[in-house]
Amino acid sequence: MPALPRPKHRPLRRPPPKPYHHGDLRRVLVDAALQLAERGGAAAVSVREAARRAGVSPGAPFRHFESRDALMTAVAEEAQRRFRAEIETALSEVPADQPLRRFRNFGLAYLRWAIRNPAYFEIISSGRYFDHDGAGELSRDNAELIAMSERMLAEALAQGALRTGELKPVLIAGRALVYGFARMNIDGHFRRWGVVKAETERTAEAILDLFIEGIAKRPPAAAG
Amino acid sequence: MPALPRPKHRPLRRPPPKPYHHGDLRRVLVDAALQLAERGGAAAVSVREAARRAGVSPGAPFRHFESRDALMTAVAEEAQRRFRAEIETALSEVPADQPLRRFRNFGLAYLRWAIRNPAYFEIISSGRYFDHDGAGELSRDNAELIAMSERMLAEALAQGALRTGELKPVLIAGRALVYGFARMNIDGHFRRWGVVKAETERTAEAILDLFIEGIAKRPPAAAG
DNA sequence: TGTGAATGTAAGCACCGATTACACTAATTG
DNA sequence: CAATTAGTGTAATCGGTGCTTACATTCACA
Numbered sequence: 001m002p003a004l005p006r007p008k009h010r011p012l013r014r015p016p017p018k019p020y021h022h023g024d025l026r027r028v029l030v031d032a033a034l035q036l037a038e039r040g041g042a043a044a045v046s047v048r049e050a051a052r053r054a055g056v057s058p059g060a061p062f063r064h065f066e067s068r069d070a071l072m073t074a075v076a077e078e079a080q081r082r083f084r085a086e087i088e089t090a091l092s093e094v095p096a097d098q099p100l101r102r103f104r105n106f107g108l109a110y111l112r113w114a115i116r117n118p119a120y121f122e123i124i125s126s127g128r129y130f131d132h133d134g135a136g137e138l139s140r141d142n143a144e145l146i147a148m149s150e151r152m153l154a155e156a157l158a159q160g161a162l163r164t165g166e167l168k169p170v171l172i173a174g175r176a177l178v179y180g181f182a183r184m185n186i187d188g189h190f191r192r193w194g195v196v197k198a199e200t201e202r203t204a205e206a207i208l209d210l211f212i213e214g215i216a217k218r219p220p221a222a223a224g
Numbered sequence: 225m226p227a228l229p230r231p232k233h234r235p236l237r238r239p240p241p242k243p244y245h246h247g248d249l250r251r252v253l254v255d256a257a258l259q260l261a262e263r264g265g266a267a268a269v270s271v272r273e274a275a276r277r278a279g280v281s282p283g284a285p286f287r288h289f290e291s292r293d294a295l296m297t298a299v300a301e302e303a304q305r306r307f308r309a310e311i312e313t314a315l316s317e318v319p320a321d322q323p324l325r326r327f328r329n330f331g332l333a334y335l336r337w338a339i340r341n342p343a344y345f346e347i348i349s350s351g352r353y354f355d356h357d358g359a360g361e362l363s364r365d366n367a368e369l370i371a372m373s374e375r376m377l378a379e380a381l382a383q384g385a386l387r388t389g390e391l392k393p394v395l396i397a398g399r400a401l402v403y404g405f406a407r408m409n410i411d412g413h414f415r416r417w418g419v420v421k422a423e424t425e426r427t428a429e430a431i432l433d434l435f436i437e438g439i440a441k442r443p444p445a446a447a448g
Numbered sequence: 449t450g451t452g453a454a455t456g457t458a459a460g461c462a463c464c465g466a467t468t469a470c471a472c473t474a475a476t477t478g
Numbered sequence: 479c480a481a482t483t484a485g486t487g488t489a490a491t492c493g494g495t496g497c498t499t500a501c502a503t504t505c506a507c508a
Contacts, residue, residue, distance in 0.1 A: 019504090020455080020456055020457090020502085020503055020504060021454085021455060021456065021503085021504060021505075022455085022456075025455085025456090043267065046494085046495065046496085047495080047496065047497090048494075048495065048496080049494095049495095056456075056457090057456070057457050057458075058457095058458095058495090058496090058497095059456085059457070059458080059459090059497080059498080059499095060455075060456055060457075062496090062497065062498080063454080063455055063456070064455090066497095067496080067497080068495090068496065068497090125411060126411060127411040127412040127413060128412075130412070139416075164434070166430075168427075168430075169427070169430040169431050169433075169434045170434065172405070172427060172430075172431055173401060173431035173434050173435060175404070175408065175413075176400075176401050176402075176404035176405040176408060176431060177397060177400050177401045177404055178400075178404070179404040179407065179408055179413075180399070180400035180401055180402070180403040180404020180405065180407065181396070181400040181404065183403065183404065183407050184399065184400055184403055187349060187350060187351040188351040188352075188354070189351060189399075189403075192363075203392075203393070203396060206390075206392075206393040206396075207393050207396055207397035207400060209393075210388070210393045210394065210397050210438075210439070211397060211438070213438070214434075214435070214437070214438020214439060215434070215438060218442070243473090245472085245473060245474080245485090245486060245487065246486080246487075249486080249487090270463085270464065270465085271464080271465065271466090272463075272464065272465080273463095273464095280487075280488090281487070281488050281489075282464090282465090282466095282488095282489095283466080283467080283468090283487085283488070283489080283490095284486075284487055284488075286465090286466070286467085287485080287486055287487075288486090290466095291465080291466080292464095292465065292466090
């Protein structure tokens with residue numbers, strides 16, 4: 001049965017149930033947007049629904065985000081922050097003089113994060129929210145991560161650990177491999193033969209190792 | 225493209241400026257949807273705009289497609305048809321007893337087609353239009369293409385041309401690599417350092433060769 | 449204490465997907 | 479050759495969306 005309409009008189013000396021000012025609307029909207037993305041993909045995020053969940057009028061979000069894209073950009077920034085933190089934690093576990101092992105940890109952290117945070121990853125990777133006004137930081141941060149991976153492989157090459165002289169194809173192939181796997185996971189290419197997350201992560205590790213074995217110099221034992 | 229000024233199927237004396245029946249609305253709608261996708265990505269496709277371009281009322285398309293997704297599925301089917309034709313042409317150029325060369329041609333045709341038909345590829349790959357009612361054929365066709373690539377690599381393995389015993393990681397890595405590159409192209413990861421299509425295709429070829437070299441058995445000269 | 453900036457609401461715009469009732473045409477059939 | 483019927487278009491309408499404008503309320507600070 002429907003709840004009886006409450007008396008309109010404000011409760012005496014009690015904090016009004018709905019203060020005019022929300023207090024932390026921006027934060028709540030970003031969180032709501034993420035929740036919506038987790039449920040139905042980035043395309044299912046709507047400003048109005050986020051406002052609804054925040055218990056606020058449909059126009060209110062536009063005080064904090066000039067457009068839906070701006071909201072999504074904020075989500076992407078939050079995602080990028082967490083992503084980068086995860087990557088740096090993973091890299092801190094390997095000494096700097098082992099570039100190939102660092103590269104492996106980098107890739108593994110990338111894949112794991114993408115698998116465990118598909119909504120975040122979708123929003124980051126779609127690339128739609130990098131070209132807007134406030135997204136300069138996002139692009140720069142992303143470029144830094146790429147540059148880090150480039151440095152690792154350059155060092156590995158300098159140490160003679162790679163079997164190729166040309167670095168550029170290796171870099172792009174590495175990015176494509178890892179990005180492709182993460183996106184296949186998001187785009188439902190694995191749903192068909194129902195994969196659990198743990199198994200997906202093991203597969204991710206396997207293809208990463210395959211790639212590294214492919215670009216690394218073979219153990220000299222075989223070379224006589 | 226040459227605009228269709230008027231439908232030709234009413235060869236009566238004076239074709240009225242707007243015959244009540246369009247004649248080939250379904251086809252025109254699919255074409256319009258593709259055009260829209262080419263302009264602003266798959267998300268920019270709207271049934272109403274397609275109807276507008278077909279010179280027809282907003283409700284008309286729903287006589288041919290029960291939903292927007294159904295329209296997109298039709299586009300995906302058309303895309304899949306063309307994609308598969310291209311692949312099979314490419315495969316017909318290599319004899320069946322050279323599985324690794326066939327695999328290379330497969331990958332190359334895949335990448336080239338994805339680069340030259342980004343809108344089609346986005347719609348196919350998004351995976352959103354595979355689970356609907358009429359999409360059984362689409363899924364099946366796609367599964368067949370995957371099975372083909374699997375057979376090629378299995379043959380290569382049987383011939384002793386691969387350096388790994390485990391096929392599954394190689395298969396997934398190959399798919400991820402190629403899919404990842406194609407999607408990076410679509411998602412704008414290459415736009416930043418402005419790449420021409422021809423250059424993109426050369427890069428695609430390079431990473432494909434890198435991958436094949438990585439999984440293939442090294443020439444025994446080095447192992448002696 | 450007063451005043452402007454910040455941040456909410458209310459109302460309304462255009463566009464969208466989708467449905468329904470109705471109009472017109474083409475094809476089948478008696 | 480009519481007459482019916484199935485197919486395909488229009489018109490009007492609904493609820494949802496992004497976004498804007500005008501107005502209301504509250505906060506922060508001079």
